[in-house]
Amino acid sequence: MKNAVLITIGDEILSGNTIDTNSNFIATELKNIGIKVSQIFTISDEIDTIKEAIQSAFEIGDLIITTGGLGPTRDDKTKKAIAEFFDDEIALDEATFNHLKTYMEKRGRLEILERNREQAFVPTKSKVFQNFFGTAPCMMMEQSGKLLFSLPGVPYEVKPLIKDQIIPYLQERFSLSYISTRIVSVVGIPESILADTIENWELSLPKNLTLSYLPIGTRVKLRITATGDNEEVLQQQLEDEIQKLLPLIKDNVIATSEDKIEKILAEILTERKLTISTAESCTGGELAKMITSVSGSSKYFLGGVVTYATEKKIDILKVKKETIDEFTVVSEQVASEMAEGCQKLFGTNISLSTTGVAGPGKGEDGKDVGTVFYSIRVNDETVTSKLYMPHLDRLDFMNFVSQKILQDLVSILVSR
Amino acid sequence: MKNAVLITIGDEILSGNTIDTNSNFIATELKNIGIKVSQIFTISDEIDTIKEAIQSAFEIGDLIITTGGLGPTRDDKTKKAIAEFFDDEIALDEATFNHLKTYMEKRGRLEILERNREQAFVPTKSKVFQNFFGTAPCMMMEQSGKLLFSLPGVPYEVKPLIKDQIIPYLQERFSLSYISTRIVSVVGIPESILADTIENWELSLPKNLTLSYLPIGTRVKLRITATGDNEEVLQQQLEDEIQKLLPLIKDNVIATSEDKIEKILAEILTERKLTISTAESCTGGELAKMITSVSGSSKYFLGGVVTYATEKKIDILKVKKETIDEFTVVSEQVASEMAEGCQKLFGTNISLSTTGVAGPGKGEDGKDVGTVFYSIRVNDETVTSKLYMPHLDRLDFMNFVSQKILQDLVSILVSR
Numbered sequence: 001m002k003n004a005v006l007i008t009i010g011d012e013i014l015s016g017n018t019i020d021t022n023s024n025f026i027a028t029e030l031k032n033i034g035i036k037v038s039q040i041f042t043i044s045d046e047i048d049t050i051k052e053a054i055q056s057a058f059e060i061g062d063l064i065i066t067t068g069g070l071g072p073t074r075d076d077k078t079k080k081a082i083a084e085f086f087d088d089e090i091a092l093d094e095a096t097f098n099h100l101k102t103y104m105e106k107r108g109r110l111e112i113l114e115r116n117r118e119q120a121f122v123p124t125k126s127k128v129f130q131n132f133f134g135t136a137p138c139m140m141m142e143q144s145g146k147l148l149f150s151l152p153g154v155p156y157e158v159k160p161l162i163k164d165q166i167i168p169y170l171q172e173r174f175s176l177s178y179i180s181t182r183i184v185s186v187v188g189i190p191e192s193i194l195a196d197t198i199e200n201w202e203l204s205l206p207k208n209l210t211l212s213y214l215p216i217g218t219r220v221k222l223r224i225t226a227t228g229d230n231e232e233v234l235q236q237q238l239e240d241e242i243q244k245l246l247p248l249i250k251d252n253v254i255a256t257s258e259d260k261i262e263k264i265l266a267e268i269l270t271e272r273k274l275t276i277s278t279a280e281s282c283t284g285g286e287l288a289k290m291i292t293s294v295s296g297s298s299k300y301f302l303g304g305v306v307t308y309a310t311e312k313k314i315d316i317l318k319v320k321k322e323t324i325d326e327f328t329v330v331s332e333q334v335a336s337e338m339a340e341g342c343q344k345l346f347g348t349n350i351s352l353s354t355t356g357v358a359g360p361g362k363g364e365d366g367k368d369v370g371t372v373f374y375s376i377r378v379n380d381e382t383v384t385s386k387l388y389m390p391h392l393d394r395l396d397f398m399n400f401v402s403q404k405i406l407q408d409l410v411s412i413l414v415s416r
Numbered sequence: 417m418k419n420a421v422l423i424t425i426g427d428e429i430l431s432g433n434t435i436d437t438n439s440n441f442i443a444t445e446l447k448n449i450g451i452k453v454s455q456i457f458t459i460s461d462e463i464d465t466i467k468e469a470i471q472s473a474f475e476i477g478d479l480i481i482t483t484g485g486l487g488p489t490r491d492d493k494t495k496k497a498i499a500e501f502f503d504d505e506i507a508l509d510e511a512t513f514n515h516l517k518t519y520m521e522k523r524g525r526l527e528i529l530e531r532n533r534e535q536a537f538v539p540t541k542s543k544v545f546q547n548f549f550g551t552a553p554c555m556m557m558e559q560s561g562k563l564l565f566s567l568p569g570v571p572y573e574v575k576p577l578i579k580d581q582i583i584p585y586l587q588e589r590f591s592l593s594y595i596s597t598r599i600v601s602v603v604g605i606p607e608s609i610l611a612d613t614i615e616n617w618e619l620s621l622p623k624n625l626t627l628s629y630l631p632i633g634t635r636v637k638l639r640i641t642a643t644g645d646n647e648e649v650l651q652q653q654l655e656d657e658i659q660k661l662l663p664l665i666k667d668n669v670i671a672t673s674e675d676k677i678e679k680i681l682a683e684i685l686t687e688r689k690l691t692i693s694t695a696e697s698c699t700g701g702e703l704a705k706m707i708t709s710v711s712g713s714s715k716y717f718l719g720g721v722v723t724y725a726t727e728k729k730i731d732i733l734k735v736k737k738e739t740i741d742e743f744t745v746v747s748e749q750v751a752s753e754m755a756e757g758c759q760k761l762f763g764t765n766i767s768l769s770t771t772g773v774a775g776p777g778k779g780e781d782g783k784d785v786g787t788v789f790y791s792i793r794v795n796d797e798t799v800t801s802k803l804y805m806p807h808l809d810r811l812d813f814m815n816f817v818s819q820k821i822l823q824d825l826v827s828i829l830v831s832r
Contacts, residue, residue, distance in 0.1 A: 028432030284708025292700025
C-alpha cells in the first residue's frame with residue numbers, strides 16, 4: 001500500500017486562527033483509492049522549515065501533498081522552498097500564464113498585476129495542474145519515483161484540484177491496493193463495556209482487518225478497515241465480520257453502513273416516506289442545519305423555526321403563556337408544546353424541539369447553563385428528555401445536543 | 417519566547433474520519449500566554465511512531481502537548497510510548513484511582529471494570545492533572561526543563577484540562593513574554609491589490625511586529641502580531657500601526673478588533689440596540705446558527721425560520737404565490753418578499769433571507785446549483801444580491817453564503 005504524508009503550511013493554523021480542514025478532505029479522498037496518510041506535518045511558512053519537512057516526509061512516504069503558502073502575498077514561501085529542495089530554478093510557464101490570464105479576464109480583471117504574474121512562475125521540472133478556482137497553480141515534482149504535489153491553501157481550491165485532477169492522475173499512474181471501510185454505530189453502551197463485550201470477536205479478526213473506536217457524543221462508532229487486492233472480496237469480508245458482530249450487541253446498533261447520524265436518519269426517512277420539522281431555541285439553527293446538510297433533505301425536511309425570543313414561542317409555535325409562567329421557558333412542558341406546535345405548523349410526521357441555556361450567561365429565568373429539554377414527536381406521541389452538559393462551550397453544546405436528538409430519533413425509529 | 421509542539425495521535429484523524437479541532441483550541445490558548453506553536457505532528461497510534469515524534473518535538477520545542485491515545489480501548493498506546501521514552505514504569509496511582517472511583521460513582525457506575533482501573537496506571541515520574549469530564553487523566557513528564565503533557569483526545573475533555581489546569585500551571589511556572597494580536601477585516605479589494613496598496617506600510621513595520629493575510633470568503637483578514645515584554649506597550653504599538661494603516665484602505669475596513677464576522681455584527685447590533693431575524697431556504701439554518709453562536713445573541717436575535725418547502729414560504733412568510741409562479745422560487749423577488757415577511761413575523765429592525773440551490777442535485781425549478789439570491793432588509797429598505805458559487809460543496813456553500821450575508825450587512829451598517 002502506498003503511504004502519503006501531508007504537509008500543511010501556514011502560520012494561520014499554528015496560531016489557532018484557522019482550523020485545518022484540507023487534511024481531512026485529502027485523507028478521505030486518498031483512502032478511497034487505497035492510499036494511507038501516515039503522518040501530517042503542520043509547519044510554519046519558513047523556507048528552511050518547509051525543506052526539512054519535505055526531507056522528513058520523503059523518508060516516511062511515497063507521496064507528499066503540501067497545502068498552503070502559494071498565494072501572491074509576502075508571507076508565502078512554499079514555491080521557493082520547493083525549487084531549492086529539488087535544486088531547480090523558477091521560470092515563467094507560458095501555459096500557466098495563459099490560463100491565469102483567461103481566469104482573470106473572465107472575472108473582469110483585465111490588468112494583470114506583477115504579483116499575479118509571479119504566480120505563473122513555477123519550478124522548471126514541475127508538472128503543472130491548472131487551478132480553475134483560484135490564481136495559484138498546483139505543481140508536481142518527482143524524485144526517484146516519489147511524488148510531491150504542492151497546492152494552495154484555500155479549501156474550495158483544494159477540493160476540485162484533488163478530486164478532479166490529482167486523484168485521477170494517481171489512479172492512472174499507480175496500480176493501487178484497495179481499502180474498504182465500514183462503520184457500525186453503537187449507542188447506549190459505554191466504550192469500556194463495549195470493548196469487553198466484543199473482545200473475542202476483535203481478537204479473531206482476519207489479519208488484513210483492523211478495528212478502531214471513535215466515540216462521538218454518546219455514540220461509539222466502530223470502524224472496521226480492510227486492505228487487500230480485490231475490492232469485492234474486501235466488502236464480503238467486512239460484511240461477514242459485521243454479521244458475526246451483530247448478535248453480540250444487536251440492541252445497541254443503530255446503523256452498519258452510513259457514518260453520520262444525519263445520513264442514517266436520511267436513509268430511514270426517505271425509505272419510510274416520513275417528513276420532519278424542527279423548533280429550536282438553544283440550538284439556534286444547528287439542528288436544522290445538520291438535517292439540511294444532507295443532499296436530498298428537501299424531500300423530508302419541510303422547515304424549521306428558531307424561536308429565540310420567548311414571545312415568539314407563543315406567537316409562532318402556540319406554546320401556552322400559562323405553561324411558560326408555571327414551568328418556566330426551559331422546561332419539559334414547553335419543549336413538548338413546542339414540538340406539538342411545530343408539527344402543526346409544518347404538517348410533518350415528526351417534529352423536534354429544543355429549549356435550554358447554551359451559556360455562558362445564565363438563562364433569563366435563572367436556569368443553569370448547560371440544561372436543555374428536548375422533545376421528539378412522532379405522529380401523536382411525544383418523548384421529552386433532559387440533558388445537562390455544563391462543561392461544553394456554546395458551539396459544542398449546540399452541536400452535541402443536535403447530535404443527541406438525531407441519535408435518539410434514529411433509535412426510536414429503528415426500534416419500531 | 418517559549419515554543420510548543422503539538423502531537424495529535426490517532427488514526428481517526430489520519431484516515432479523514434475526524435477533523436482535529438483540539439490543535440486549534442490549544443494553539444489559541446497558548447498564544448494568549450505568549451507561547452507559540454511552532455509545529456504540529458499528526459501521527460498514528462503506534463508506539464515507535466509516538467516515541468520518534470516526541471524525540472523530534474523535543475528538538476524543536478520547550479513544551480510538548482500530545483492529545484489522543486489514552487482511552488480504555490485496544491488501539492490506545494500513548495501511555496506505553498511515554499513510559500518507554502522517559503525510561504519509566506507504569507504503576508497504579510492511588511490519587512488518580514480514587515478520583516476515577518468518585519467520577520464513576522457520581523455517574524451511577526459502581527462497578528469499576530478492569531479496563532477503567534487501567535486508566536489509573538500512570539508513569540511513576542509523572543505529575544497527574546485529574547480529568548473532571550472523562551476517565552483518562554492528563555500526565556506531565558519532564559526532561560532537562562522541557563515538559564510533555566499527555567491529554568486524552570475528546571475535545572470537551574481537552575478544553576477544561578487546558579484552560580483550567582495547564583494554562584494556569586504554565587503561567588505560574590514560567591515567566592513568559594507577551595504576544596498581542598489585532599485583526600483588521602478588509603472587504604471589497606482583492607488580496608493582490610491590497611498587498612500592493614499597503615506594501616510600504618508593511619515594510620516599515622517595527623521588527624517585533626509581523627503581518628499575515630488570512631483570506632476568508634470575500635473578506636481578507638490582516639493579522640498583526642506583536643511580541644515583547646510589556647503587554648501595554650504592545651497594544652499601543654498595534655494601535656499606532658493600525659492608525660497608520662487605516663488612511664490607506666479606509667473605505668474597505670469593516671472592523672479593527674473583533675475577528676469573526678458574527679462577533680463584529682454582535683458589537684454593532686448591541687451598541688445600536690437593533691434586532692434581527694432570519695428567513696432561510698438554501699442555507700438551511702446555518703445563518704441563524706452563525707448568529708446565535710455568539711454569547712449574548714438573544715439580546716438582538718429574536719428568531720428565524722427555515723422554509724425549505726415552497727408552500728411554507730407562502731404560509732409562514734406570506735410570499736405571494738403569484739410571485740413564485742412568475743419568477744420561480746429562486747429569484748430576487750422571492751428573496752425580497754421573504755425578508756419582508758420575516759421582518760413582520762418577528763418584528764425586528766433587520767431581516768435576512770436566502771433562497772437558492774445548494775446542490776448537488778438541481779433545484780426543483782431547474783435553477784443551477786450554486787445560485788443564491790439573498791436579501792438584507794434594514795428598516796424599510798431591502799437590498800437583494802445574487803451569488804453564483806457552483807464549485808462549493810453543500811456545507812461550504814451554506815457557510816460561504818452565510819458569511820457573505822453577514823459581511824454585507826456589516827458593510828451596510830458601518831457605512832450608515
